Amino acid sequence: MKIASISVFQHDLRVKNGPYTMSYGEITALDTTLVKLVTDTGVTGWGETCPLGPLYAPAHADGARTALSALAPGLIGTDVLSGAVMHQMDGLLNGHAYAKAAIDIAVYDALGKSVQKPVTDLLGGALRKSVPSYYAIGIETPDTAARIAREKRREGYQRLQLKVGAHSPEVDIEIIHRVGQEIAGSGMRFAVDANRGWTTRDAIFVSQACRAIPMIIEQPCKTVSELIALRPQLAHPLYMDENSVDLDRVIQAAGAGFVDGFGFKLTRLGGLTPMSTARDICAARNLPHTVDDAWGGDLLAAACVHMGATVRADLFEGTWIAAPYIDGHYDAKSGPRIEDGHIAVPEGDGLGVTPDEGMFGAPVFAT
Template sequence: VFDSTIVRVETDAGIVGHGEVCPLGPFYLPAYADGVRAGLRELGPHLIGQDPRELAKLNHRMDAALKGHAYVKSGIDIACWDILGQVAGLPVCTLLGGRFGESVRLYRAISQESPEEMASKVAAYRAEGYTRFQLKVGGDPDTDIARIFAVAAKLQPGDRLVADANTGWVQHEAVRVAKAVRDVDVYIEQPCLTYEECLAVRRQCPHPFVLDENVDGLDMLLRAKADLAMDVVNLKISKLGGLTKTKQVRDLCVSMGIAMTLEDSWGGDITTAAIAHLAHSTPEEFRFTSTDFNSYVTVSNAEGAPQRVNGYMAAGAEPGLGVTPRMEVLEEPVVVVG
């Protein structure tokens, strides 16, 4: 169970925008659910009276008022993009650059189980339309090697497999796994905790390489590009501080020819809508994959969110994010500023 915060930004014109932040627990990234609410109490008073349409100015003010804590700012930024879209009468994906293609390809994460159990999930997920499979590894190296071989044996032409360790291996383990599966068609994602460890693995690894947790801003992206540290980068909206800053990183990736997984740490319908608008406004050749978190969760927090169709989703055509929170689910606010 993960604790999601829905951010509601109200304007004196009566237009209301919404964002969502859902850290994947305090053990994953330097972010936690109560920290979102504490940060909003601290940051919110500095934003009263500001124009939510002036997103660069708003982000500049947030960064001046609260150093770091990008995830706290993310929900506010997303909600202001929602407002901007409603004011302009345009979907957020149009404001982010335009709609590329008809839909966005999704991946399906396969949680850690025995190699046989994980392999058995592939056929069912493929029947739902998925052709991108993110295999959760990062445990015992011998078991992980068996997991990769077992799942890879189930792949069909056109499928892609990512072995995502989520920082779980130490360097020597990651090198050993990569060499053991050298003949398998698999991407290796974020094998180790530090950037330096990942770079060392990358330099001994024949596989396409994905960086995720280490890339938390433009500075790390540029460093990784200079080091040739990755072939694909995973951009998480809340890790980067919202749609405004994720767009900056996304656009630089396009300019540098780096493919991307476009997603967030976790979330529900509102997060899924934000992901869909970001991904759909990205040129197709640079979209490696994205996530439909509302397919994973059991509670719907908004109406109008994108829904998976045969392994793809599409950003809505309504102004803003195109979602309406289910107030009967959210109930009374836990933090009020202003």
């Protein structure tokens, strides 16, 4: 089975009741890119990549589509096997893992359909039928953050993430304490995520001031060297997110022991193929991690849920999906949804999601 054609689509994902605020700015809509891969046997696979705007990471929507236009012609005739396609992509274009991820996800979708198996089976097998999700509270006032924490506790979420880094450290400390009080005794895990918005000084100050609150601190500062310097001075475990740019960095951080876990983004690493390797590295070092992406619709959500279902329960921090923050689904019936703080693994072959192609209009380009 070989790749016969590739089509690329653009679609806007509007933020419900937006904007959504993080340490570096507000988000009102995200520009997502969808890939439709058709094989010479008539099987169709879908993939997606959705960078979180131009400032979050060295990735952006126009860049994804430009990279895909460079990759697609050279992939025609390639065997639909993840290793073969990844090798071919790396020979055609250096870097741009976030664009290659959309192709990689589409390959898994097509391969699963061709052998009538879900993607979880191709990744080693599902360990659960549904995965725990977590809710991310954006930059809010103390009162609003506390109210949202109460709501999400009632809704059954097992983990709560709080965005910080846009206020002063003193306000961040107040918000952390308010949220910590709301979820105390519930068993909910608590992550405080600065998205690189703190200095090392602020990270130390906040951690020491919140010493009594059980939580982890995720990506407080911009660079790996800052994380290395911070680790012995924090009162809390340290997770790396934005600096987990590739498998080499994951191996470095896991081997050196300067982080206690990871916030993984599927497309940042390059798709399901490298994410499965990152999962196994973490299993070898007993490092907890999430399986997420920065944003995206049903296809990207389904890929994250399939991968999350294969992670050891004691190391799995959950899967965040954008569904609660955006309007509508590509697949009205099978698009991933959060119920009681969990996401059911989509049933069916491949990703288990069949997008309504008519939503996307004409392709930006096709080969």
